[in-house]
Amino acid sequence: AAPPADTLAAIKKKGVLVAGVKDSLPPFGYIDEKSRTIVGYDIDFINAIAKKLGVRVELKPVTSASRMPQLQEGNIDIIAATMTKNPERAKQVDFSHTYFFTGQKFITKKGTVRSLKDLAGKKIGTAKGSTSEQNVKKSIPTATVLSFDDYPQAFLALEQGKVAAVTTDEAILAGILAKAPNKAQFEIPNLQISDEPYGLGMRKGDKHFVDFVNKTLLQMERSGEAKKIFERWFGPKTPFHLQRNFKITANK
Amino acid sequence: MLTYQFDWSIVTSGKYFEWLVSGCKVTLQISIVGIVLAFIVGLLIAVMRMSNFRPARWFALAYLEFFRNTPLLVQIFFWYFGSYKILPAAVNDWLNSTNFEFAAAVIALTIYTSAFIAEDIRSGVLSIPKEQMEAARSAGFSFLRSMQYIILPQAVRITVPPLVNQFLNLAKNSSLAMTIGVMELTYQARQVESYTFKGFEAFTAATVVYLALSSIITALVHLYDKRVLNPNRAV
Amino acid sequence: MIQFTGVHKWFKQLHVLNDINLRVTPGEVLVVCGPSGSGKSTLIRTINQLEPINEGKLIVDGMDLLDKKTDINKLRAEIGFVFQQFNLYPHLSVLSNITLAPLKIRKTPKKEAEEQAMTLLARVGLAEKRDAYPSQLSGGQQQRVAIARALAMKPKIMLFDEPTSALDPEMIGEVLAVMQDLAGTGITMVVVTHEMGFAREVAHRVAFMDHGVVLEEAKPEEFFRNPQHERAQQFLKQLLSPMH
Amino acid sequence: MIQFTGVHKWFKQLHVLNDINLRVTPGEVLVVCGPSGSGKSTLIRTINQLEPINEGKLIVDGMDLLDKKTDINKLRAEIGFVFQQFNLYPHLSVLSNITLAPLKIRKTPKKEAEEQAMTLLARVGLAEKRDAYPSQLSGGQQQRVAIARALAMKPKIMLFDEPTSALDPEMIGEVLAVMQDLAGTGITMVVVTHEMGFAREVAHRVAFMDHGVVLEEAKPEEFFRNPQHERAQQFLKQLLSPMH
């Protein structure tokens, strides 16, 4: 494929920003039942960037496994799909400043897991191609990792007793739990196995675009818009009740 | 693509090579277990379909039509996720304590393929001219004996090639098991891709394995065609 | 030996056998002829109940075919049937084609069955083909094997349904010769055929059918010299001189 | 019209045509007979090059078949061929079966082609079947349509390969009558057939083949009265009285 050398110019020229987003991961990106459109935390950031650029937004559902190839082949301009920043990925894409911060934890049936030892030799569910998959293999080598196409599927497997735990970022787990029909039976034990800073992903070396996005993110933090978006999707009025224990800064 | 750096070493040695090898093993396991089961179930359904006992015939017909006309992928999801509400709790617990991903894939593949196999067996039997049955009955053989000595021996010869074809389909279709986390060949190829971003190499390796598998099976059928379906024997 | 009394048969609407009354005495050779579609095959196939009849009475070898208690498989074992298309079992050798029924039904010991089969093969002139497969034989040879296969059950009655009409002209003779030889042994035979030479020389009686009705029954010399029925006259004329 | 000079043909090892020397003059009707597998079909099929020859010289209508410059499609259009199995086109009506080649090859205007076709259909007695499909016709009718189809190209030569051997006895007569009628028009004909009645009455010459060799060539009266070759004597004996 021939991704444009200067994405920023290309976006302005075609008048549309194509973003790869998740479409079944509330509240980051999911299909709203009534309007049948994709909404969420990630989408609000994309909308803000597009507004700054003065272009339309086109949302493309991607999976954890498909988002990087999609970007590299030029099918999308930017990834806003709960992507953790890590050095290995940074070799392939350029990350924006961290726009969301969380850590990888587990969700389990209540009272079954106190420490990582309780998960030794068990089946643990996660999603294909995610960092969660790679992290858990490192921290509990004896466990069997079952990778599904998406986290809710993994959670369904947990519900049906097919796996002993589902692991991924706490924010995601909280989202799943909030939506779960019988949430009282599950819990997120305080076992964190990694830090998970999320960044927006862009093609390597596309300096203009990365700078523009970063500038926009910092502006959003300054103007309070970033906080507002967080409150809208994770705040007290939501089922998640998460504290915003991070700020968008230029040093990450 | 123009800037793509090939690195074949990742699929010929090391950790990722081992992943692919273990994927091959799982693919072979599913295929072999599936083929044996699908043949047995298929034969059973075919016999039911041809029997004079109406409920058996109807059951077989419904089975055939339903499972042949729904996508395998949906059937896999159904057996893995959807069966939960239908089965008793004890059975679910037991299933979950086993390698249920593997089992669900095998069940779905078995049922799906057996429906096709049953039809192949049946049309093999139907392709024997009815005069053969008449000749046998005229000699004083009963219906079942005629089947046993005259019809089935001829039908089996004709049915082997389409049957092997179904076996091959099953082996290829086993790739869908990746969707419920069975770590077979396609799954591993995809894993290698998402860990290394070397999709081209990973998929080439998997492709070669699938082609080798189907070439071997196809070659065996050709051999069979030449040897057993020798023009001097069968008409 | 065979007695049709008021036999009727329909295929859906079609009245294929219409009030058949026919008697074949032991040792008799009856030739059935008639135009295409007149019901000859159906008639002969009712005798071993490959086609069940709808109405009337049919007694074969003292057994009533409409009687539920009649063991039809046992009766069939007493009746040899030779088809137009031979219908040898393609997956079995010539010898196995002949011995299968004696071995499995009569439980004849293998050695004995094979000896008998070889005697029969010699009689039809094919002793050297014992290990061949049907597809390796010419049509005439296949038909002779089919006759041997039918004879292997030592039947009391032999039925032939146009045994030579699928054969090349040169092969017809060899099959007819075997049949003539067989007629000489005194077995009861019913033969559907267009071979008027055979009918003239071998048959004791000729039955002429048209539209499911037996229109005429006569000694061959009478039938050929002076057919009574107009349809039979036409038929014979066409058959004997196709040119005019 | 047709001249074979030292023609040979092999199928792999099998020598199917062995030094054929044969001449058919314009207007002549030649009947070829001989036992099964003797090479009759192959012989007649070489004439319009459905089978190419391996050796020798074959001149048809003044054109050398081995000459690369000969336009074989053009030659074939001048030769009508009638097959044992009729080979009518099942997807076309009787009329279209006949008009296809004139329309597509001769570029005859549609109206004219149809008129011609109707004349031919009337000649073979099937004018009322113009819109029928082949499967709705009896074998004899199909073969008559096949003859009409071949005639539609106004061929100089007509070839017949056992045109009646796939027919029921009752239908043979109607096809032979059409062929006899055709022979009366003075067209050159080569006919492979077992119908000795036809040969006797219509042929100008009879050629007898065995094992790829033309063993005997004679006027029909001579051939039937007094065949020279032993193999021909045998053949005639078998054919004329299948019983002995």
Add this chain to the structure above:
Amino acid sequence: MGELFNFNVITDNFTYFMIGRFPNGPLGGLGLTIYLAVVSCILSFFCGLVLGLLSLVRNPFISYPVNLFINIVRGLPLLMVIFWMYFLLPALMGRTVPESQTVIMGLTLFTSAYMSQIVRAGIVGIPKGQTEAAISTGLKHWQVMLYIVLPQGLRNMIPSFVNQFVSLIKDTSLAFIVGVSELTQVATQVNNRTMAYPTEIFIFIAILYFFLCYAFTSLSRWLERRLAWRKAI
């Protein structure tokens, strides 16, 4: 397990199952499934026809590569073919390719190989006598193909084509893997969102697929009976 089944999940999301995000977004659900199947079917019919004819060409420099290609594709799982398209298409076409097009190309490539076999069998199945009869009247090779062999062959192939279409409908479910929101994908989405009714959802879409496919399977059987040439004696 409480109340065993709850089919409200079906009625609540019915529109979504049928047409996805349309008209607010792209077509999805059952509508997209049918669209994918129909478009791939038409494309693969023509590709299959060409491949089938080429595979029968006498010149081995043409027929051999064509047959090799056909056999390679037939030896692969459809999933593999789709993944390959996913990688290669953008490279080959030098531009981005939407997933639904990727899937259509994958399905077309895969199905063409099978269609070509149908075409081949249909042509080879025409009795040799038909060709000989046509040649004997002086028709050229291409005329024989055009006027005699293809009309009969194509008609004989119709039932197999319809069966292939049924396979295509089922195969579109694999578009799920690359995230095209056809029926199976939409079903998993709803399943992921609600997380409590997998049985209901999968039974429902299985039945949807069944009726769709069964209608065409029946059509193919009916055609098979209708279109059979009555044997020419």
